Structure formats: structure tokens, C-alpha cells
Amino acid sequence: MTHRTAEDAVRACYSTWSTSYYDDYYGEGAAYPPVHRDLLRRILAPRKGGTLLDAGCGPASFLRDVTDLGFDLYGFDLTPEMVTAARQVLGERGVPAERIWQGSVLDEAAYSAPGGWPQTFDAAVCVGVLPHIPEGEEGTVFANLRGAVRPGGLAVVEARNELFSLFTLNRYSRDFFMDRLIDRGGVLSRAPGEERGALEGALDGLEAMFRTDLPPVRRGEDGQPGYDEVLSRTHNPLELAPRFARAGFADVRVMFYHFHCLPPMLGEAVPQAFRAASLALEENPEDWRGHFMASAFMLVGRRE
Numbered sequence: 001m002t003h004r005t006a007e008d009a010v011r012a013c014y015s016t017w018s019t020s021y022y023d024d025y026y027g028e029g030a031a032y033p034p035v036h037r038d039l040l041r042r043i044l045a046p047r048k049g050g051t052l053l054d055a056g057c058g059p060a061s062f063l064r065d066v067t068d069l070g071f072d073l074y075g076f077d078l079t080p081e082m083v084t085a086a087r088q089v090l091g092e093r094g095v096p097a098e099r100i101w102q103g104s105v106l107d108e109a110a111y112s113a114p115g116g117w118p119q120t121f122d123a124a125v126c127v128g129v130l131p132h133i134p135e136g137e138e139g140t141v142f143a144n145l146r147g148a149v150r151p152g153g154l155a156v157v158e159a160r161n162e163l164f165s166l167f168t169l170n171r172y173s174r175d176f177f178m179d180r181l182i183d184r185g186g187v188l189s190r191a192p193g194e195e196r197g198a199l200e201g202a203l204d205g206l207e208a209m210f211r212t213d214l215p216p217v218r219r220g221e222d223g224q225p226g227y228d229e230v231l232s233r234t235h236n237p238l239e240l241a242p243r244f245a246r247a248g249f250a251d252v253r254v255m256f257y258h259f260h261c262l263p264p265m266l267g268e269a270v271p272q273a274f275r276a277a278s279l280a281l282e283e284n285p286e287d288w289r290g291h292f293m294a295s296a297f298m299l300v301g302r303r304e
């Protein structure tokens with residue numbers, strides 16, 4: 001998929017979501033509390049104001065909840081419907097419309113407000129966007145974020161946790177085992193002829209251990225593609241954190257969220273217990289178990 005077609009599909013996916021996105025993920029009726037918002041607030045609050053850029057701001061879903069932290073708020077998004085919604089919501093809170101604009105995180109120029117001021121920001125966050133960036137282009141996003149924040153400024157990038165697939169025992173686990181961990185062709189090519197049939201059988205048996213009917217595919221609305229029908233990648237925190245550091249960020253921390261106290265398929269039968277025990281795990285975003293039990297993580301760093 002080229003960047004353009006990938007971005008077109010992502011834009012179409014989010015075009016129908018601008019008015020419901022906040023309620024779905026941050027509102028009272030959200031399936032799970034917006035723990036990522038609370039984590040971001042905790043990360044940003046000690047900065048005590050300055051300028052804050054949200055790259056891929058959606059309908060100002062995060063920005064609208066940090067108007068009390070003393071930052072001058074700025075944001076841009078790929079999807080025009082999201083830009084319109086963000087301007088409206090923030091306008092009601094006194095933020096001028098020109099502080100929200102349309103642009104792609106892959107485009108360096110998008111990180112400057114249309115008036116050209118401020119030239120750099122005290123902090124920049126990029127949440128929910130990296131999954132939609134084609135493989136190999138993460139470095140462009142990191143470099144652009146680095147260029148957007150002042151020396152000493154803070155950058156936060158969120159990603160979906162690829163290693164969570166080791167805990168889910170579903171389709172993602174099958175893919176991680178078969179495509180990322182096990183080199184099927186390599187193992188088979190090294191097997192002596194008399195073991196090859198048994199090895200094929202063992203690998204097929206391994207694949208059959210996973211619930212590949214789960215999770216359900218998230219489909220779109222109004223004929224547009226859904227979240228699982230557009231590019232929505234996961235990342236390995238053990239790989240991504242060093243890449244973020246190499247892009248010019250110091251004191252890099254990996255902070256996990258959306259913990260699951262059990263593999264999610266077991267949670268349906270015990271939703272209240274599942275939720276309570278999962279929320280308890282959110283209290284320590286740097287718990288090592290987050291590598292496996294949390295579905296998302298943030299990389300937090302200071303521009304060198």
C-alpha cells in the first residue's frame with residue numbers, strides 16, 4: 001500500500017467518527033475509562049504550561065480535557081471532519097480556530113501552525129496515530145516530532161503493543177507466533193527428511209491452539225472501512241523505544257496502559273471483576289508485566 005492510499009483509507013475510516021469518537025473512548029459510556037488521558041495528564045502536568053501540540057488530535061478528544069493545565073493548545077489531524085469537530089469543541093473553550101489545522105504526521109510542514117508561530121512547542125503528543133503509519137515510516141514521525149519540540153521539550157508517542165499478542169491467545173497470537181517468532185521455512189529446511197512430516201504436523205497443531213475467530217473484526221459505518229480494515233499496526237516496545245532514543249530523545253520511558261488482568265476472551269463472563277482487576281494494574285504504567293498484559297504503551301522522552 002502506498003502512503004497516499006493508506007492515508008486515504010485511514011481518512012475515510014475516521015470521517016464517520018468525528019462526532020462519536022469522544023463518547024466512545026472518553027465519555028461516561030466508554031467501555032473502559034480513558035486511562036490514557038489520565039496518564040497523559042500525569043506526564044504533562046509537571047510541565048506547568050507553555051505550548052502543547054497534539055499531532056493527530058482527532059476531535060480534540062484529548063485537548064478538550066487538558067484546558068485546565070495552563071498550556072496554549074495546538075493540534076492538527078489528517079481527517080477534515082476531525083479538524084472541524086476539534087475547532088468547534090475547542091472554540092467553545094476559547095481556543096482560536098487557527099490553532100487547529102489539517103495535516104499528516106508524515107509531513108514536516110504540518111507541525112507548524114499556519115501563522116508560523118510558535119516555531120517549536122514545549123511539548124508534543126501523538127496518540128492513536130502510529131498504528132496507521134506504514135512500516136518503516138515511524139522514523140519520519142519521530143524526526144518530525146523532534147523538530148517540533150524545543151530542546152528540553154517533551155514528546156510522547158503512543159503505539160499498540162505487539163507483545164500483548166503473547167497474552168491474548170487469539171488470532172494476533174497465531175500471527176505473532178507464526179510470522180514473527182517462528183521461521184517456518186527455516187525450521188523446515190533444517191529438518192532431516194524423516195522428521196519433516198512430523199514437524200509440519202507440529203506446526204499445524206500449534207496454529208490450531210489459538211482462538212483465531214477472536215477478536216471480532218471492527219467494521220466501519222456508512223460504507224467506510226472500519227479500524228481493522230485499514231492499516232492499524234502494532235509495535236514492539238523493545239524495538240521502538242531504542243528507535244525513539246536514536247531519533248534524538250533522552251530519558252526515554254515506556255509507559256504501558258490498557259492492562260488486561262486476564263486474556264480478554266475470559267473477561268466477557270466476568271466483566272466487573274475483569275475491569276476492577278485491570279484498573280488496579282493501571283496504577284503502575286512501568287510494571288514489567290505491561291510488556292505482555294497491556295495493549296498499548298507510550299514512549300515519553302525529552303528532546304536532547
Ligand SMILES: C[S@@+](CC[C@H](N)C(=O)[O-])C[C@H]1O[C@@H](n2cnc3c(N)ncnc32)[C@H](O)[C@@H]1O
Pocket residue numbers: 007010011014055056057058059061062076077078079082103104105106126127128129132
Ligand atoms: C485513534 S484517533 C486518536 C485521536 C486523538 N489523538 C486521541 O488520542 O484521542 C487517530 C487520529 O489520528 C488521525 N490520523 C491518522 N493518520 C494520521 C496522519 N498520518 N497524520 C495525522 N493524523 C492522522 C486520524 O484522523 C484520527 O483522528
